[in-house]
Amino acid sequence: MQTTVSIPTLENIAFQRLENENFITGEVDFNPTYGVYTGYLQITPTICIDFTDSKYCLADEGEKIAEISSDLENAIENYLRDNYTISDDESEYDFADMRIKLQKEY
Incomplete structure (x- = not known):
């Protein structure tokens, strides 16, 4: 499905x-194990930035964003x-757990 919105206009809207x-x-999900994002961000009523499997494209346009604009990508x-990136570093959680434990002791 092609839209009547020009690519430069679409790029401006996305920015x-x-x-x-x-x-x-x-809807955005991040998998820290693989370092990939899945989901989409709706930029117009009919067009969204789809980054399922970290392949950014304009869903209804079917064009890869890298081919349209490296700046937008x-x-x-x-x-x-x-x-949306979350750390897979367990030390952050260990510190929070230790702080909660210490607060309970006092």
Whole structure:
């Protein structure tokens, strides 16, 4: 399904949504074991940024974002890393558990 929105217009909309974090809807999951994101971010009523298996594409356009704009691809990667990446580092959890235990003892 092709849209009547031009690629530069679509790119501008995507950048605005990323910058303002105001997507229509979206669902993002991060798998720390494999370091991949799955899900989507809806940027217009009919078009979303789909990054299932970390292959970023405009879902209804069927075009890979890397082929449209490397700047947009980098912006999406940065947005996902900054907002959805969770650490697989157990030391963070160990510290929190120790702090809770110490608080209970006092």
